[in-house]
Amino acid sequence: MSTLEALAALLAKEFALDPARLVPSARLEDLEIDSLRMIEIAFAVEDAFGVKIADEPAELMARVKTLGDFAAYVDGLLAARAARSPEGAT
Amino acid sequence: MKRVAVTGIGVVSPLGNDAGAFFDALAASRSAIARLGIAGHERLACPIGAPAAFDGASRFDPAKLRMLDRVSQLALCAAAEAISDAQGLLEGADRARVGVFLGTGMGGAQAADDGYRTLYAERSDRLKPLTVLLSMANAPAAWIAMEHGLTGASLTYSTACSSSAVAIGEAARRIAHGEAEAMIAGGAEAPLNFGTLKAWEALRTLASEDPEDAGASCKPFAKNRSGLVLGEGAAIVVLEDRDRAIARGARIHAELAGYGLATDAGHITRPSVEGQANAMRLALADARLAPGDIGYVNAHGTGTAANDGVETAAIKRTFGEHAYAMPVSSTKSMHGHLLGAAGALELVAAILAMERGVVPPTAHLKLRDPECDLDYVAEGARRAGLGAVMSNSFAFGGTNAALVACAP
Numbered sequence: 102m103s104t105l106e107a108l109a110a111l112l113a114k115e116f117a118l119d120p121a122r123l124v125p126s127a128r129l130e131d132l133e134i135d136s137l138r139m140i141e142i143a144f145a146v147e148d149a150f151g152v153k154i155a156d157e158p159a160e161l162m163a164r165v166k167t168l169g170d171f172a173a174y175v176d177g178l179l180a181a182r183a184a185r186s187p188e189g190a191t
Numbered sequence: 192m193k194r195v196a197v198t199g200i201g202v203v204s205p206l207g208n209d210a211g212a213f214f215d216a217l218a219a220s221r222s223a224i225a226r227l228g229i230a231g232h233e234r235l236a237c238p239i240g241a242p243a244a245f246d247g248a249s250r251f252d253p254a255k256l257r258m259l260d261r262v263s264q265l266a267l268c269a270a271a272e273a274i275s276d277a278q279g280l281l282e283g284a285d286r287a288r289v290g291v292f293l294g295t296g297m298g299g300a301q302a303a304d305d306g307y308r309t310l311y312a313e314r315s316d317r318l319k320p321l322t323v324l325l326s327m328a329n330a331p332a333a334w335i336a337m338e339h340g341l342t343g344a345s346l347t348y349s350t351a352c353s354s355s356a357v358a359i360g361e362a363a364r365r366i367a368h369g370e371a372e373a374m375i376a377g378g379a380e381a382p383l384n385f386g387t388l389k390a391w392e393a394l395r396t397l398a399s400e401d402p403e404d405a406g407a408s409c410k411p412f413a414k415n416r417s418g419l420v421l422g423e424g425a426a427i428v429v430l431e432d433r434d435r436a437i438a439r440g441a442r443i444h445a446e447l448a449g450y451g452l453a454t455d456a457g458h459i460t461r462p463s464v465e466g467q468a469n470a471m472r473l474a475l476a477d478a479r480l481a482p483g484d485i486g487y488v489n490a491h492g493t494g495t496a497a498n499d500g501v502e503t504a505a506i507k508r509t510f511g512e513h514a515y516a517m518p519v520s521s522t523k524s525m526h527g528h529l530l531g532a533a534g535a536l537e538l539v540a541a542i543l544a545m546e547r548g549v550v551p552p553t554a555h556l557k558l559r560d561p562e563c564d565l566d567y568v569a570e571g572a573r574r575a576g577l578g579a580v581m582s583n584s585f586a587f588g589g590t591n592a593a594l595v596a597c598a599p
Contacts, residue, residue: 117252140320141257148317 199277241527294354356534422527449478492521
């Protein structure tokens with residue numbers, strides 16, 4: 102499963118978002134993801150992907166506008182983690 | 192001063208998740224008190240309580256549910272029923288003149304308990320991000336206001352076990368003084384979690400389990416009473432300017448006619464006859480009623496050694512000889528003690544008793560206590576025509592409240 106697919110599955114299951122709307126071009130604001138909801142989503146993403154999101158919600162939302170952006174952002178965190186511990190990469 | 196009508200009632204209780212089911216169970220002397228299966232129950236000295244058969248997951252989508260402690264879930268569902276029951280309440284209403292006054296003793300106690308478990312027991316630093324918003328005491332009122340777009344005054348009262356009686360009394364004043372045309376008022380409590388139950392256990396005020404029937408563990412006014420049993424739920428009423436209610440042709444359950452509030456100012460837990468009697472006397476005066484006008488008192492009746500004798504004496508001091516002529520019952524024997532929601536739930540019991548002409552009993556009262564010598568309706572529900580009723584709610588901290596409702 103790609104990061105985008107895993108992220109979409111998580112948003113559909115945990116946050117009751119319509120899977121049909123969870124396409125790469127979907128804008129987070131159109132998905133009614135505000136900064137408060139982003140705090141929860143970041144927490145859930147940290148658990149699901151085993152990453153640490155250091156950006157504050159407002160910074161994160163400034164950098165990540167679409168679901169595709171978000172998946173790329175998580176991919177970046179996964180790559181950074183793999184670079185830190187090559188043999189532990191999953 | 193405007194008169195105040197009760198035009199809507201909503202209940203989520205250990206005895207059923209609507210007002211009708213709740214009262215039917217009371218009239219049938221059915222107890223909701225049972226063994227609890229909560230996490231950590233094996234470490235409770237007496238793992239009993241009165242849980243509501245309520246699953247938030249069936250009422251809210253997962254995204255909404257993440258933002259709601261159980262106490263807010265209960266409150267939202269009771270409020271929805273009350274507003275629906277007050278048919279057409281908000282059609283054309285000036286929502287800036289409709290507010291929400293709620294009582295809760297412990298607010299989002301489940302979220303607080305979950306958070307402490309994460310930190311201290313699981314030794315994790317990953318606390319749920321919304322713990323503050325889940326556990327804050329004013330969350331239930333805030334959610335109700337948001338859900339229904341009510342922009343009038345929204346307040347949360349926390350006076351322990353009289354919280355929701357205070358909330359209803361204060362809300363009625365807002366209407367009486369012309370500051371609101373309707374108020375959503377009541378209380379919610381969800382205390383059946385390990386930390387809260389242990390704290391109550393430590394105070395040595397909880398009932399021991401009846402060896403033959405867990406459901407009979409709370410025995411208000413009985414010689415062998417051993418304490419209170421915690422319960423959970425929410426009860427909400429719609430209070431409305433009576434003239435407005437009549438003008439729109441609303442069905443009126445009752446008139447909220449009196450509210451009395453008095454403080455013991457003596458001891459943090461020990462109740463006083465004087466403080467309780469003062470609250471009842473003030474409620475009668477507010478309703479412009481004589482003691483003989485009251486046909487039924489829903490007692491605070493916790494089933495503790497401290498309360499029941501004092502309350503009996505306070506009723507006698509307030510009502511004189513009439514104390515012996517009117518039924519007094521404690522429905523906590525069946526639904527347990529809902530703490531901050533108790534006053535609202537028991538006012539609802541009293542109003543429905545009047546509406547249906549049925550006095551609910553005090554269950555499990557078999558061994559008489561000479562100190563408690565009133566008519567507690569121990570033999571089961573009875574039919575009675577009631578023109579006015581009183582509900583008592585007293586509290587640790589000494590905030591005593593009494594509410595009087597009259598037939599419309």
